[in-house]
Amino acid sequence: xxxxxxxxxxxxxxxxxxxxxxxxxxxxxxxxxxxxxxxxxxxxxxxxxxxxxxxxxxxxxxxxxxxxxxxxxxxxxx
Amino acid sequence: xxxxxxxxxxxxxxxxxxxxxxxxxxxxxxxxxxxxxxxxxxxxxxxxxxxxxxxxxxxxxxxxxxxxxxxxxxxxxxxxxxxxxxxxxxxxxxxxxxxxxxxxxxxxxxxxxxxxxxxxxxxxxxxxxxxxxx
Numbered sequence: 001x002x003x004x005x006x007x008x009x010x011x012x013x014x015x016x017x018x019x020x021x022x023x024x025x026x027x028x029x030x031x032x033x034x035x036x037x038x039x040x041x042x043x044x045x046x047x048x049x050x051x052x053x054x055x056x057x058x059x060x061x062x063x064x065x066x067x068x069x070x071x072x073x074x075x076x077x078x
Numbered sequence: 079x080x081x082x083x084x085x086x087x088x089x090x091x092x093x094x095x096x097x098x099x100x101x102x103x104x105x106x107x108x109x110x111x112x113x114x115x116x117x118x119x120x121x122x123x124x125x126x127x128x129x130x131x132x133x134x135x136x137x138x139x140x141x142x143x144x145x146x147x148x149x150x151x152x153x154x155x156x157x158x159x160x161x162x163x164x165x166x167x168x169x170x171x172x173x174x175x176x177x178x179x180x181x182x183x184x185x186x187x188x189x190x191x192x193x194x195x196x197x198x199x200x201x202x203x204x205x206x207x208x209x210x211x212x
Contacts, residue, residue, distance in 0.1 A: 039182055
């Protein structure tokens with residue numbers, strides 16, 4: 001799966017979990033730049049990604065995911 | 079959650095440790111010294127009184143982007159986590175992750191907890207818990 005395909009499928013999940021219907025994803029977005037990126041919203045986001053992409057993140061992997069770019073890269077590796 | 083051995087304390091997000099502690103001290107509670115947890119970006123103190131669970135007061139202090147700010151914005155001054163003693167933090171983290179808990183950061187040593195390793199985890203069903211190595 002390439003980056004563009006991942007972004008297309010990731011965008012509605014992010015818009016829903018971060019409660020921003022007009023959110024356009026970019027690699028550098030993180031809890032520092034998205035005001036609704038709380039730890040609980042992030043947890044819902046990762047859980048919904050696992051369902052959408054049929055993957056399961058490893059615990060150490062989760063701890064390294066800080067930005068949208070990190071998440072896209074991690075999905076691509078699965 | 080079988081790795082959780084016993085309750086250690088109730089974590090309480092506060093704007094200002096001294097002003098919240100004063101109300102407890104008036105009712106016979108004893109406060110520890112106040113610890114600066116630079117890694118966690120928080121100030122921490124403990125309140126104890128015989129017959130009651132230990133309370134941890136956690137304030138953002140003067141730290142930029144303290145996670146406590148987010149909690150205070152969401153819930154105001156309020157209890158927000160339960161802390162449990164575990165035998166081994168990493169093993170407990172792995173087991174809790176398999177049960178659906180999400181770790182918030184890698185374990186760190188907490189000055190306020192005698193340099194024992196701690197970690198925070200969250201679950202949509204259980205909320206926020208802290209684990210501390212015995």
